[in-house]
Amino acid sequence: xxxxxxxxxxxxxxxxxxxxxxxxxxxxxxxxxxxxxxxxxxxxxxxxxxxxxxxxxxxxxxxxxxxxxxxxxxxxxxxxxxxxxxxxxxxxxxxxxxxxxxxxxxxxxxxxxxxxxxxxxxxxxxxxxxxxxxx
Amino acid sequence: xxxxxxxxxxxxxxxxxxxxxxxxxxxxxxxxxxxxxxxxxxxxxxxxxxxxxxxxxxxxxxxxxxxxxxxxxxxxxxxxxxxxxxxxxxxxxxxxxxxxxxxxxxxxxxxxxxxxxxxxxxxxxxxxxxxxxxx
Amino acid sequence: xxxxxxxxxxxxxxxxxxxxxxxxxxxxxxxxxxxxxxxxxxxxxxxxxxxxxxxxxxxxxxxxxxxxxxxxxxxxxxxxxxxxxxxxxxxxxxxxxxxxxxxxxxxxxxxxxxxxxxxxxxxxxxxxxxxxxxx
Amino acid sequence: xxxxxxxxxxxxxxxxxxxxxxxxxxxxxxxxxxxxxxxxxxxxxxxxxxxxxxxxxxxxxxxxxxxxxxxxxxxxxxxxxxxxxxxxxxxxxxxxxxxxxxxxxxxxxxxxxxxxxxxxxxxxxxxxxxxxxxx
Amino acid sequence: xxxxxxxxxxxxxxxxxxxxxxxxxxxxxxxxxxxxxxxxxxxxxxxxxxxxxxxxxxxxxxxxxxxxxxxxxxxxxxxxxxxxxxxxxxxxxxxxxxxxxxxxxxxxxxxxxxxxxxxxxxxxxxxxxxxxxxx
Amino acid sequence: xxxxxxxxxxxxxxxxxxxxxxxxxxxxxxxxxxxxxxxxxxxxxxxxxxxxxxxxxxxxxxxxxxxxxxxxxxxxxxxxxxxxxxxxxxxxxxxxxxxxxxxxxxxxxxxxxxxxxxxxxxxxxxxxxxxxxxx
Numbered sequence: 001x002x003x004x005x006x007x008x009x010x011x012x013x014x015x016x017x018x019x020x021x022x023x024x025x026x027x028x029x030x031x032x033x034x035x036x037x038x039x040x041x042x043x044x045x046x047x048x049x050x051x052x053x054x055x056x057x058x059x060x061x062x063x064x065x066x067x068x069x070x071x072x073x074x075x076x077x078x079x080x081x082x083x084x085x086x087x088x089x090x091x092x093x094x095x096x097x098x099x100x101x102x103x104x105x106x107x108x109x110x111x112x113x114x115x116x117x118x119x120x121x122x123x124x125x126x127x128x129x130x131x132x133x134x135x
Numbered sequence: 136x137x138x139x140x141x142x143x144x145x146x147x148x149x150x151x152x153x154x155x156x157x158x159x160x161x162x163x164x165x166x167x168x169x170x171x172x173x174x175x176x177x178x179x180x181x182x183x184x185x186x187x188x189x190x191x192x193x194x195x196x197x198x199x200x201x202x203x204x205x206x207x208x209x210x211x212x213x214x215x216x217x218x219x220x221x222x223x224x225x226x227x228x229x230x231x232x233x234x235x236x237x238x239x240x241x242x243x244x245x246x247x248x249x250x251x252x253x254x255x256x257x258x259x260x261x262x263x264x265x266x267x268x269x270x
Numbered sequence: 271x272x273x274x275x276x277x278x279x280x281x282x283x284x285x286x287x288x289x290x291x292x293x294x295x296x297x298x299x300x301x302x303x304x305x306x307x308x309x310x311x312x313x314x315x316x317x318x319x320x321x322x323x324x325x326x327x328x329x330x331x332x333x334x335x336x337x338x339x340x341x342x343x344x345x346x347x348x349x350x351x352x353x354x355x356x357x358x359x360x361x362x363x364x365x366x367x368x369x370x371x372x373x374x375x376x377x378x379x380x381x382x383x384x385x386x387x388x389x390x391x392x393x394x395x396x397x398x399x400x401x402x403x404x405x
Numbered sequence: 406x407x408x409x410x411x412x413x414x415x416x417x418x419x420x421x422x423x424x425x426x427x428x429x430x431x432x433x434x435x436x437x438x439x440x441x442x443x444x445x446x447x448x449x450x451x452x453x454x455x456x457x458x459x460x461x462x463x464x465x466x467x468x469x470x471x472x473x474x475x476x477x478x479x480x481x482x483x484x485x486x487x488x489x490x491x492x493x494x495x496x497x498x499x500x501x502x503x504x505x506x507x508x509x510x511x512x513x514x515x516x517x518x519x520x521x522x523x524x525x526x527x528x529x530x531x532x533x534x535x536x537x538x539x540x
Numbered sequence: 541x542x543x544x545x546x547x548x549x550x551x552x553x554x555x556x557x558x559x560x561x562x563x564x565x566x567x568x569x570x571x572x573x574x575x576x577x578x579x580x581x582x583x584x585x586x587x588x589x590x591x592x593x594x595x596x597x598x599x600x601x602x603x604x605x606x607x608x609x610x611x612x613x614x615x616x617x618x619x620x621x622x623x624x625x626x627x628x629x630x631x632x633x634x635x636x637x638x639x640x641x642x643x644x645x646x647x648x649x650x651x652x653x654x655x656x657x658x659x660x661x662x663x664x665x666x667x668x669x670x671x672x673x674x675x
Numbered sequence: 676x677x678x679x680x681x682x683x684x685x686x687x688x689x690x691x692x693x694x695x696x697x698x699x700x701x702x703x704x705x706x707x708x709x710x711x712x713x714x715x716x717x718x719x720x721x722x723x724x725x726x727x728x729x730x731x732x733x734x735x736x737x738x739x740x741x742x743x744x745x746x747x748x749x750x751x752x753x754x755x756x757x758x759x760x761x762x763x764x765x766x767x768x769x770x771x772x773x774x775x776x777x778x779x780x781x782x783x784x785x786x787x788x789x790x791x792x793x794x795x796x797x798x799x800x801x802x803x804x805x806x807x808x809x810x
Binding site for chain 5: 380
């Protein structure tokens with residue numbers, strides 16, 4: 001597969017997710033256009049093009065990774081939008097963040113919840129229904 | 136729900152996952168028994184008892200969190216065992232780790248793959264079938 | 271001890287520290303009310319309710335943990351307020367942050383000092399007296 | 406104060422703490438002797454020489470910082486020895502590590518507890534008395 | 541070398557780099573003046589005064605360290621200014637950040653690029669010329 | 676450029692650096708062969724193939740990134756070997772690690788120095804000449 005088709009595939013994946021891929025590429029165009037190219041080719045081309053996990057699963061895993069990493073509020077907001085577009089519910093997102101709580105710790109989990117809350121608010125998705133008591 | 140039932144629920148969850156919960160509790164018993172109790176009550180009682188995600192999904196999310204966190208080879212090995220017991224395939228695990236690669240970076244992803252490889256080897260699960268070409 | 275009393279104990283501890291616990295719970299109420307509940311039950315109920323360290327010591331330890339973790343300016347501000355309410359002096363706080371400098375490194379220590387400076391300024395606690403020369 | 410006296414002061418502090426400072430300096434002597442010098446001058450000279458916190462408090466804060474940082478099992482063992490020499494009890498150490506649990510998360514806290522357990526075992530300090538129920 | 545001369549040397553180094561060292565010292569003067577002193581003495585005095593690497597090399601290494609650390613946008617902006625003053629080109633800076641991409645991961649690299657872009661924009665250095673195709 | 680040529684270029688770069696690239700690929704072959712492929716294509720093909728920095732500079736930057744990241748002793752050993760093969764001296768490596776000390780902190784810097792010391796010892800490169808006094 002040529003470099004062009006990896007990039008094209010990544011852009012198509014981003015577009016299908018409703019992510020404003022062109023905005024991602026444009027934001028870095030005047031400083032590091034190759035960075036946008038690597039996002040398209042490697043992240044959304046090579047990796048998102050892999051079989052075995054659904055796009056919804058990939059996006060929830062991404063939110064777990066970003067939260068454990070910390071300092072990623074910008075990326076949480078971006079990927080959370082893609083997660084919702086891929087069929088994840090707001091409750092899926094909240095449960096994903098709470099599932100990571102013992103590992104990422106409270107501060108990073110709260111920071112991601114606050115970033116998520118802004119996205120939910122902008123989309124009119126608040127309040128997120130509380131998880132029903134499992135017992 | 137009383138504290139005892141949270142702990143009992145956590146121990147039951149761990150036992151259902153085939154995780155040697157009693158070994159976890161025993162390892163910390165002579166230094167910080169309450170730590171084992173919190174693992175049982177909070178992690179496997181409160182959090183794993185939440186609705187909305189399957190246990191398999193929780194375990195894959197946990198592997199993503201641990202890999203992004205780094206320095207968690209011990210925990211990757213423990214939770215990977217639970218992931219397999221919860222129905223995740225070796226390929227699910229590998230795809231989960233590769234999905235986190237852009238966020239956790241290459242070193243932490245390789246470290247988790249090496250830890251995973253040891254668990255797979257001990258269970259006779261190598262080689263993990265390579266993901267089929269999606270195109 | 272029932273779950274209710276853990277939460278009640280955590281809320282009482284937070285209130286005694288002068289922390290606006292209700293604000294904490296409210297901020298997450300429409301996205302993840304259980305997160306606020308876990309803060310109350312687990313952090314301020316279970317852990318702050320433990321014997322062996324004073325609340326002032328716990329708060330200084332918390333500032334050390336948050337600084338080493340990084341990306342926690344929001345939490346530094348919150349816990350620093352509790353630290354002052356628990357009897358820590360501004361100089362205690364500064365010495366705590368400087369004690370962590372070799373481990374957390376300069377950038378994270380500076381970030382916490384800048385966050386602390388804002389809290390001190392809002393409370394009219396600047397300038398913090400420089401530590402006297404020990405020699 | 407001259408550079409020599411900063412180093413001399415740091416070495417004296419380390420010696421007073423019962424820490425094998427000469428071993429620290431020797432371990433790096435053939436690769437980066439200045440690193441040992443900086444440990445002596447800056448960490449144990451400048452910073453440990455500051456007023457306002459006791460050595461016991463500094464050592465507990467150090468354990469909190471190291472645990473939140475992660476990947477520091479070697480340093481946890483070294484500083485834990487100093488903490489005990491400075492008058493911290495094993496229970497102080499355990500409570501310090503548990504106090505950091507919400508911030509450092511479970512994996513890093515468990516890793517530090519396991520490192521601490523080895524030091525306690527080597528000194529015949531196990532089992533650490535469980536904290537009495539505060540209620 | 542006396543403590544005064546270490547500080548004087550650090551201030552001279554910072555001044556030669558065109559960094560507003562006095563602003564650094566002033567920002568922390570009313571909360572932790574010793575922190576500014578340590579920046580001058582230890583970072584720019586002891587460490588920048590070492591032989592073996594050029595100042596330009598030190599600054600590029602610093603940008604790599606800060607990016608891998610994360611949550612350091614403030615420091616990236618400060619040190620990037622010094623890097624440019626030390627003779628690094630905008631393209632050197634971008635290549636440095638891209639060289640760290642496999643280790644720091646995409647989010648932290650993007651965060652540093654965005655911080656760098658603001659500095660470049662303020663200095664009229666945009667667009668950064670794209671790296672020519674090496675083949 | 677086709678995917679094959681990216682991988683071929685990465686393998687050639689690794690071979691030129693004297694790095695045992697085939698061992699890297701083989702180590703992951705039975706769990707995640709695509710991971711080895713990404714190392715070859717993306718890290719050593721795309722990124723190392725970029726113009727603007729020398730291979731020696733890239734390797735020193737890599738050591739700075741890995742040290743700041745932490746938990747990367749395995750990768751420090753691997754890349755340090757490549758750094759030496761690319762013309763970096765042991766003193767360059769030590770100065771690189773000391774340059775990152777204020778950012779990565781003492782524990783991660785010491786961990787990298789200890790990993791480096793083992794590589795130097797295996798190659799008969801100890802003692803590393805201490806940096807001459809710059810004044």
